[in-house]
Amino acid sequence: MTSNISFTSSQIVFLALLFCATYAYCRTTSLDESDVHGYHFHVYFYPGAPRSSQDAIGFRDAIQNQISSGHLADCIVKPVNMGPYGPHMVGNYETCCNKTSIPQALSFFMLNHGNLSVLVHPLT
Numbered sequence: 001m002t003s004n005i006s007f008t009s010s011q012i013v014f015l016a017l018l019f020c021a022t023y024a025y026c027r028t029t030s031l032d033e034s035d036v037h038g039y040h041f042h043v044y045f046y047p048g049a050p051r052s053s054q055d056a057i058g059f060r061d062a063i064q065n066q067i068s069s070g071h072l073a074d075c076i077v078k079p080v081n082m083g084p085y086g087p088h089m090v091g092n093y094e095t096c097c098n099k100t101s102i103p104q105a106l107s108f109f110m111l112n113h114g115n116l117s118v119l120v121h122p123l124t
């Protein structure tokens, strides 16, 4: 059976450009993991919605318990902001983790965030 795949010259130019752009993007955005000093986990909630606020406060207690028990030994959880704070447009609080606690922290947040949105970003 013969292959029927063929490209017109404009398709070849397009694929070449796509490849170059992808390669350049990946090169410029690659990050040496040793540049990452830690991670922030931002939990968001809607202060006007009782269920959302209750979930958020309860989840913060659970995070604090994990820190106190040593499971998330190298994390700290900051106070709750009941409204917009800095770039964060809704109620929120931040947990800051050293990278030494990242495997445990990622698992804990993924398994327990329920209906709360969580933004994770590295500190470089």
Ligand SMILES: *[C@@H]1O[C@H](CO)[C@@H](O)[C@H](O)[C@H]1NC(C)=O
Binding pocket: 037, 038, 074, 098, 099, 100
């Ligand atoms: C992260 O933890 C390591 C080992 O416990 C420690 O040496 C380092 O100073 C900590 N880094 C930060 C940013 O807390």
Ligand SMILES: *[C@@H]1O[C@H](CO)[C@@H](O)[C@H](O)[C@H]1NC(C)=O
Binding pocket: 114, 115
């Ligand atoms: C998330 O919200 C849905 C719809 O309100 C609810 O049925 C569900 O129990 C909630 N899940 C958790 C983990 O709170």
